[in-house]
Amino acid sequence: MLKCTFCGRRAAYNRRYAGVLLCDRCLIKSVEKRFRRAIAEHKLLSPGERVAVAVSGGKDSIAAMHLLVEHCGRKNCELVAITIDEGIKGYRDQSLPIARENAKSLGIEHYVVSFKRTFGATLDQMVRRANARKTELNPCTYCGVMRRSLLNQAARELGADKLATAHNLDDEVQAIMLNYVRADFSRLHRLGPSYPPREGFVPRIKPLREIPEKEVALYALLRGLEVHLAVCPYTGGIHTEIRDFLNRIEANHPNSKFMILRMFDRLKPQLARIVPEFEMRRCKNCGEPTSANICKSCELLKELGLRRLRKTLISPKSS
Amino acid sequence: MLKCTFCGRRAAYNRRYAGVLLCDRCLIKSVEKRFRRAIAEHKLLSPGERVAVAVSGGKDSIAAMHLLVEHCGRKNCELVAITIDEGIKGYRDQSLPIARENAKSLGIEHYVVSFKRTFGATLDQMVRRANARKTELNPCTYCGVMRRSLLNQAARELGADKLATAHNLDDEVQAIMLNYVRADFSRLHRLGPSYPPREGFVPRIKPLREIPEKEVALYALLRGLEVHLAVCPYTGGIHTEIRDFLNRIEANHPNSKFMILRMFDRLKPQLARIVPEFEMRRCKNCGEPTSANICKSCELLKELGLRRLRKTLISPKSS
Amino acid sequence: MTCIKIVVKQVGKRHKRELRLAPHATIADLLRKLDQNRETIVVRRNGKIVVEEERLSDGDLIEILPIVTGG
Amino acid sequence: MTCIKIVVKQVGKRHKRELRLAPHATIADLLRKLDQNRETIVVRRNGKIVVEEERLSDGDLIEILPIVTGG
Numbered sequence: 088m089l090k091c092t093f094c095g096r097r098a099a100y101n102r103r104y105a106g107v108l109l110c111d112r113c114l115i116k117s118v119e120k121r122f123r124r125a126i127a128e129h130k131l132l133s134p135g136e137r138v139a140v141a142v143s144g145g146k147d148s149i150a151a152m153h154l155l156v157e158h159c160g161r162k163n164c165e166l167v168a169i170t171i172d173e174g175i176k177g178y179r180d181q182s183l184p185i186a187r188e189n190a191k192s193l194g195i196e197h198y199v200v201s202f203k204r205t206f207g208a209t210l211d212q213m214v215r216r217a218n219a220r221k222t223e224l225n226p227c228t229y230c231g232v233m234r235r236s237l238l239n240q241a242a243r244e245l246g247a248d249k250l251a252t253a254h255n256l257d258d259e260v261q262a263i264m265l266n267y268v269r270a271d272f273s274r275l276h277r278l279g280p281s282y283p284p285r286e287g288f289v290p291r292i293k294p295l296r297e298i299p300e301k302e303v304a305l306y307a308l309l310r311g312l313e314v315h316l317a318v319c320p321y322t323g324g325i326h327t328e329i330r331d332f333l334n335r336i337e338a339n340h341p342n343s344k345f346m347i348l349r350m351f352d353r354l355k356p357q358l359a360r361i362v363p364e365f366e367m368r369r370c371k372n373c374g375e376p377t378s379a380n381i382c383k384s385c386e387l388l389k390e391l392g393l394r395r396l397r398k399t400l401i402s403p404k405s406s
Numbered sequence: 407m408l409k410c411t412f413c414g415r416r417a418a419y420n421r422r423y424a425g426v427l428l429c430d431r432c433l434i435k436s437v438e439k440r441f442r443r444a445i446a447e448h449k450l451l452s453p454g455e456r457v458a459v460a461v462s463g464g465k466d467s468i469a470a471m472h473l474l475v476e477h478c479g480r481k482n483c484e485l486v487a488i489t490i491d492e493g494i495k496g497y498r499d500q501s502l503p504i505a506r507e508n509a510k511s512l513g514i515e516h517y518v519v520s521f522k523r524t525f526g527a528t529l530d531q532m533v534r535r536a537n538a539r540k541t542e543l544n545p546c547t548y549c550g551v552m553r554r555s556l557l558n559q560a561a562r563e564l565g566a567d568k569l570a571t572a573h574n575l576d577d578e579v580q581a582i583m584l585n586y587v588r589a590d591f592s593r594l595h596r597l598g599p600s601y602p603p604r605e606g607f608v609p610r611i612k613p614l615r616e617i618p619e620k621e622v623a624l625y626a627l628l629r630g631l632e633v634h635l636a637v638c639p640y641t642g643g644i645h646t647e648i649r650d651f652l653n654r655i656e657a658n659h660p661n662s663k664f665m666i667l668r669m670f671d672r673l674k675p676q677l678a679r680i681v682p683e684f685e686m687r688r689c690k691n692c693g694e695p696t697s698a699n700i701c702k703s704c705e706l707l708k709e710l711g712l713r714r715l716r717k718t719l720i721s722p723k724s725s
Numbered sequence: 726m727t728c729i730k731i732v733v734k735q736v737g738k739r740h741k742r743e744l745r746l747a748p749h750a751t752i753a754d755l756l757r758k759l760d761q762n763r764e765t766i767v768v769r770r771n772g773k774i775v776v777e778e779e780r781l782s783d784g785d786l787i788e789i790l791p792i793v794t795g796g
Numbered sequence: 797m798t799c800i801k802i803v804v805k806q807v808g809k810r811h812k813r814e815l816r817l818a819p820h821a822t823i824a825d826l827l828r829k830l831d832q833n834r835e836t837i838v839v840r841r842n843g844k845i846v847v848e849e850e851r852l853s854d855g856d857l858i859e860i861l862p863i864v865t866g867g
Contacts, residue, residue, distance in 0.1 A: 089776050101776040108776060145794050257764075257793075267586060268655060268662050270669035304767055304792035308774065317737070318794050325659055330793070332651040334764040336587060340644055343587050350589035357676035408847050420847040427847060464865050576835075576864075623838055623863035627845065636808070637865050649864070653835040 100305055104342035111309040118306040122154045122294050129280040131292040132158070132249060137165040139247035139289070141238050142190065142197075144170070144182030144315040146307040147253035149189050151295055153312060155251060156193050169241045171234045172201035174209020175320065182315035189313060200241050200400045202233060206388055207396050214321070216391045226321035229387055236375055236384045237400065242289040244401040250289040257300035257333070259293070260344045263351045264329050276362040279355060286367045287376030299344065373398065419624055423661035430628040437625040441473045441613050448599040450611040451477070451568060456484040458566035458608070460557050461509065461516075463489070463501030463634040465626040466572035468508050470614055472631060474570060475512045488560045490553045491520035493528020494639065501634035508632060519560050519719045521552065525707055526715050533640070535710045545640035548706055555694055555703045556719065561608040563720040569608040576619035576652070578612070579663045582670045583648050595681040598674060605686045606695030618663065692717065729783040733759070736790045746781060753777040755787065765793045800854040804830070807861045817852060824848040826858065836864045 089098040091110035098108035109117060126132050140155055142148040152168060159166045168190045173179055183199070190197035203209050208216070214226045242250040254262075259278060266275035282291040295303055307314045336343045369375070370382035373395050377383065388394055408417040410429035417427035428436060445451050459474050461467040471487060478485045487509045492498055502518065509516035522528045527535070533545045561569040573581075578597060585594035601610040614622055626633045655662045688694070689701035692714050696702065707713055728745040733755070746755060752768050756777060763777050769788040770779065781787070799816040804826070817826065823839055827848060834848050840859040841850065852858070 089779055097773070098776045099774045101778060111774070146792065264586075267583075267669060268659075268666055270665040270672075272669070272672070299764075301764055301767070301792060305774065308767060308790075316790065316792065316794055318791070325655065328651075328655055328658065331762075332647075332654075334762045334793075336644065336647055337764050338762050339647065340587075346589040347587055350586060350591070353589075353591070353680055354673065354676070357673070357679060360676060361672055408850055416844070417847045418845045420849060430845070465863065618835075620835055620838070620863060624845065627838060627861075635861065635863065635865055637862070650833075653833045653864075656835050657833050 099309065104345060114305055115309055118298055118302055119154065121298050125280060125294045125297055126158065131281055131294055132162065132164060134162045135164065136248040137246055138249045138251055139167050139169050139242035139245055140251040142168045142170050142186045144186035146304050146314040146316060147255055147295060149312050149314045150303050150307045151251060151253035152189060152193065156195060166195050167245055167247065168195050168197045169238060170199045171237050172199055173230055173234060174202050174211055176211055178317060178319055181317065185313055185315045198241060198401055200237050205237065205395065205397050205400065206393055208393050213391055222390055225324055227326060232383045232387060236382065239289055240375060241400045244399065247289050250291045252291060252293055253295055254293045255295045255298050255300045255303045256344055256348065259296050260333055260347045261326065261329050263347060264333065265325065272358065272362045276358045418628065423664060433624055434628055437617055437621055438473065440617050444599060444613045444616055445477065450600055450613055451481065451483060453481045454483065455567040456565055457568045457570055458486050458488050458561035458564055459570040461487045461489050461505045463505035465623050465633040465635060466574055466614060468631050468633045469622050469626045470570060470572035471508060471512065475514060485514050486564055486566065487514050487516045488557060489518045490556050491518055492549055492553060493521050493530055495530055497636060497638055500636065504632055504634045517560060517720055519556050524556065524714060524716050524719065525712055527712055532710055541709055544643055546645060551702045551706060555701065558608055559694060560719045563718065566608050569610045571610060571612055572614055573612045574614045574617050574619045574622045575663055575667065578615050579652055579666045580645065580648050582666060583652065584644065591677065591681045595677045729781060731781055731785045731787055734788045736788060750781050751777065752779055752781060755781065761789060766791055800852060802852055802856045802858055805859045807859060821852050822848065823850055823852060826852065832860060837862055
């Protein structure tokens, strides 16, 4: 039996990048400490603020919601939860009830915004249309762009000061690597522990950004949280190739993920010199913030022969 | 039969990142054009300069030597060739005669500098010592550090204005990625088409930096050059993991390697703001340039219980 | 040297498998054999989450739980 | 639909192999089957360097030449 480096109880996790073994209790404590440290160090939340958390029902967002509700209790913040129901059969329909149950048991107001009601089509239907029209865009593009836009709008309508997402270390490092490979300076520049306030955008915060995916999973499992653990049917492509590479590198050379994050965090201030600051406008179609005439969501919808059906997402009854 | 996009002859190469097919002749012309463009664009060579080229006997360095000799003929430059014989049995002993034959047939002065004569041990012997002493350094570390140092010194002793190496696009992008993963700012900062002159260093140039490895190989094969095509017995580790990842990404998403290079080239000027400029000194042991008291080569030798036997590498007779 | 016998259940897959391993084999050895990356899974041994460096014993039930779910 | 038969020689390996492939298979299909990345090799078909999108014919001799040599 291998023992916890700190308390001598049975170890549940080998944190190889730090050369320590952790038992269930010490892992939970460590994750909570890092979560608090991220908030303090990057000033993610101020007392009295209203926070919207994006909750899919997966391990990361359920862990984030539990961590945030405890934090908000201490710091007198208000927490509301938003779930975007993209409409992915056999996946989101299973995680949504889990998100709802967790919010209910924690006494958090929970709002669901669906692609179907907003755009007249589920993601599954969009993917079928995209294939029929041969747009050559992959499902993650539609899902990512539209989910991000709806989350922002819903958080704004709910009067949130911050929008918290559950991106963990692995998510962040994958995004960094993807943008290195795609040479996408503006996307790269937008990564980080928080995204600064801009007209029309609720500032986004990522309190789990320095916690590896496996530790978030262990946190949720060891605390006995009810989470949805299933693989999105649309995974694949370059995202998966990059994720597999990073996991192989980390397994063989522990600490690589943190090294990539640290390097990026040192590069980031310099990126501002390269990335042009662009003016924020309002989408002529839906009114959401965009740098172009039409926002990316509306542009994608148009290509699919769809259009936005509702301007406002949150009605007093949609809770 | 698939035809060349430019001349209609039988295609030998699908340049997928550009969406064109190339026949043998058009591929050769294209590689030669890119080589000349790299020299012109980055001012790698000036008329009348003396250039030392590092030649292992592999496809890249043999191609570089042939390209350089033609360039030097036109631009009135002088070319000398240097081979570092690390002492890798079954590998370097096979490529060395190929380097020599090529230099001879082109009428280029050729100098061989060996680990054995300089350090009293071949790389094979160093690796055995390292394993016995459990230094946990891999062979590529010894080979890389010592080869680089000897190349620089030999080029300096030969009065070279420039030291040309045959790094191709793949080599460069692998180095960029390795330093992203290792968060090594100073190494990252040193990458690029040329390395600026510094006290004690012969400026290094990489005229093949924007030519993919496969195109360099095809150039050598289609021109019928005699090259050594065998795998170094010491390959492995993180270098191989990164190379495999990049080749998978490129195969599935053509142009990724160039995208990574372009992004890095835009980041590079910003790196200077992060990487501290350090003072160059002379190694107390061998006199070679270093930022510390003892150069990295001498430090590694000491760990192995070895020491430098010769201060000067090139004697009038070593040609 | 006799082999040890263990049962492996990959969560999400229907079937359990019985595997024979060398004595003193660790969970990490088992994962290598199954081509599973430790970054992407959590391992339960007889119901308890354990570290991959633990040695296996004859009769162990090993559950492998994939944790990477997203895009 | 009858299969085509080709001979594959991987340079550096001693043995030639005979393989059966579907008609209209390309060299790229063959490389996928052999788990060879096109970035790391050059292919000769009956002695000529060709592009990976060419279709194979019955009786072809395919040589696969690894070009990635360094560290």
